[in-house]
């Protein structure tokens with residue numbers, strides 16, 4: 001079975017890295033068939049199809065995921081579409097939408113929507129519903145290639161909008177955008193029921209996203225106000241399985257090892273480092289994290305570009321397995337690093 005993924009174009013590397021991490025977390029075996037700007041196609045066994053809704057629900061840097069029903073190169077689309085058993089796919093009502101991921105295609109999107117819509121109508125007798133269709137048929141035009149498929153389930157942009165930091169009961173400047181927080185959680189490959197720690201939890205932005213995907217949430221902060229605020233925000237988001245306490249990230253008082261860590265330590269700009277040089281605070285915290293993470297656990301950490309990650313990791317046997325750079329403004333680039341013990 002072929003699955004097509006339409007990534008967000010907000011970042012050049014995060015969508016693919018997040019997709020690969022969530023596929024691994026959901027135990028989905030796959031092979032990339034195509035990776036290009038605006039379109040990724042993967043191949044996976046048919047029997048894994050029921051796992052896809054969970055995969056789709058977790059992703060933050062993806063617009064859409066659909067199962068490919070027809071894949072043509074150099075024409076034949078109408079012929080193939082006319083003989084396709086649409087009655088197996090379309091019930092009640094449907095919508096056909098066309099997207100060009102490449103300016104190279106000569107096909108006209110509107111004409112194609114009408115043509116495919118007409119073929120499906122003749123074959124199934126189902127009605128068109130453009131507002132909230134029961135079956136959403138996505139068609140992607142990429143040069144001389146056309147992919148037609150049914151959308152697995154839609155990715156809720158509403159969630160990321162409604163959970164924006166200033167809309168939560170406890171707000172403090174320096175909170176991370178929920179989309180990036182979700183992506184960082186995903187990059188750790190944490191599974192449902194596993195534990196995820198944020199030892200610099202602030203207002204709980206990362207922990208909210210971890211809780212939503214079903215991880216057991218553990219968080220700490222040096223500041224009592226943040227500890228109480230995080231609890232309030234988690235409860236507001238319906239997350240009740242959490243352990244939140246006051247602690248210095250340099251000496252974490254945990255008796256059980258954790259499966260994953262995702263964290264955004266203070267840069268000393270909007271969030272305080274408590275007077276400590278950020279390089280030292282980070283380095284000492286990493287030593288503490290190395291002692292409480294499981295052997296195969298992953299850490300996803302955000303750091304400012306001016307800190308040397310190799311110096312931050314001194315005294316630990318963490319190695320960097322991937323890195324992504326996000327330009328925030330002229331003088332700050334955030335570096336998202338994924339680490340594991342060597």
Ligand SMILES: C[S@@+](CC[C@H](N)C(=O)[O-])C[C@H]1O[C@@H](n2cnc3c(N)ncnc32)[C@H](O)[C@@H]1O
Nearest residue numbers: 175176200202203205221222248249264266271
């Ligand atoms: C950048 S904020 C975290 C923001 C968080 N990701 C959010 O979305 O709200 C960093 C947090 O680290 C905390 N902090 C500073 N020094 C610390 C230390 N030594 N141990 C634990 N937390 C510390 C600060 O109180 C602050 O809440």
